[in-house]
Amino acid sequence: MTAPRGRAVVIGAGVAGLASAALLAREGYQVDLLEQRDEVGGRAGSWSRDGFRFDTGPSWYLMPEVFDHFFSLLGTSSAEQLQLELLDPGYRVFFEGRSEPVDLRAERADNVALFESLQAGAGAALETYLDSARRTYEVALRRFLYTTFAHPGYALSADVLTQLHRLVPQLATSLQSFVAGRFTDPRIRQILGYPAVFLGASPDRAPALYHLMSALDLDDGVLYPQGGFAGLVDVLVELAHREGVRVHTSSTVTEILTEDAGKRGRRARARGVRYLDADGSDREIDADVVVAAADLHHTETRLLPRRLQTYPQSWWDRRTSGPGAVLVMLGVRGELPELEHHTLFFTRDWRANFDAIFGGRVPEPASIYVCRPSATDAAVAPADHENLFMLVPIPADPEIGHGGHDGAGSPAVEAIADAAIEQVAQWAGIGDLADRVVVRRTMGPGDFVADLNAWHGGMLGPAHTLRQSAMFRAGNVSRRVAGLYYAGSSTIPGIGLPMCLISAELLVKRLRRDTSAGPLRAPL
Structure with a gap:
């Protein structure tokens, strides 16, 4: 059994936070995981209504070896924890102005x-x-x-x-x-x-x-975990609990608590966090290690005083956000064989599409991603119905607004959703798609800010441009506060579920002072 290491607090119960908490507990820490929402998962969220269950975030299962390695660190395996299915075709692509789509195979x-x-x-x-x-x-x-x-x-x-x-x-x-x-x-x-x-x-x-x-x-090839990515989150929660992690939902961290080192030139030290519990009561948790797996911009600029910020607002002002998104979740009556599990719709003027997104304009038409998990997983929709998740990349701008239920979101968000539904209907030859919708919910950049404290309302995090990749990306340890570490898509190694799992492992390497380049030996 691993010797006790002290107490750790992890902020944010997304995939990176859950993974970090589980690995820390495996290392011997007493771990408390605080999540401001009443549910865990972060960007890998889930929403259900009238027999439909939607993943509200990631939907591509790539880099299976990363998942395999992560599970092995906790003494288990992907095969034990997940039921994975290879998709073939992996995805379908429709091109503006061309009648026939292209299928990419396994x-x-x-x-x-x-x-x-x-x-x-x-x-x-x-x-x-x-x-x-x-x-x-x-x-x-x-x-x-x-x-x-x-x-x-x-x-x-x-x-x-x-x-x-x-x-x-x-x-x-x-x-x-x-x-x-x-x-x-x-x-x-x-x-x-x-x-x-x-x-x-x-x-x-x-x-x-x-x-x-x-x-x-x-x-x-592209895999799909039966039960969707909400099922993957459930597995991470179960593993964290198994390792002894205490998960606190509806617990909003308001401050990372620090103490002065007492010696000139020495860094301050993290000593815990202050948070509001579900009743709105102000509470504190003492800790030897604090891990911020929440949005890094929020962590640095809202939870720390300016003098202790490694990445202050002036640093972010010189960085590039990834795109924002309008998410459209549709329950549809009848079958949709025109769409694969994953389907992409590409506009003819590729450069104009991306120039609009990164130039602050909503592209018209837009390149759209559509996921139809009901093609593979019968549990995500009632019989004789389909589950559609549409993602429309747009500028990362919270002013575009919030989504809502049944068309009740901000006008700009709902207009983008209407245009996307019409575009998919026309390009894929599903003329009555809008008439067959029985459940509808949208999300916009404003929701990414309200729910996830996302910088600029971005759906992913800082873009992987050259100066924001690898060693040029924000590091996973504070330079101003000893005992404060970072995990998640804002920091190394970057965006995506596999990267979030790796970021949890990099946290362990930091704590061990392990400067090796490869993965840790399993199990921990």
């Missing part, structure tokens, strides 16, 4: 044949592209994703040095240019460029290093 060979059918020579080019993506991804796993960047050794290993001739140009080139130099068909360019959106960026703003994302969907 096997590389099928995607190679598809690309060749779209552009002569593109099959062989995809083989080369995916080989490059695989090499880059494997280097990232070994040397970049599981490091705290506390020691320069992460970049001095032989496997990094031998790849420098490939990695340096990938950092100096945009993903858009990297793809355009290898493929001419606009459909292929969009398929290979769109993963930048998963990183909170756009193809012309994300470095080409992120072409590694294509190894995940076109080579490895």
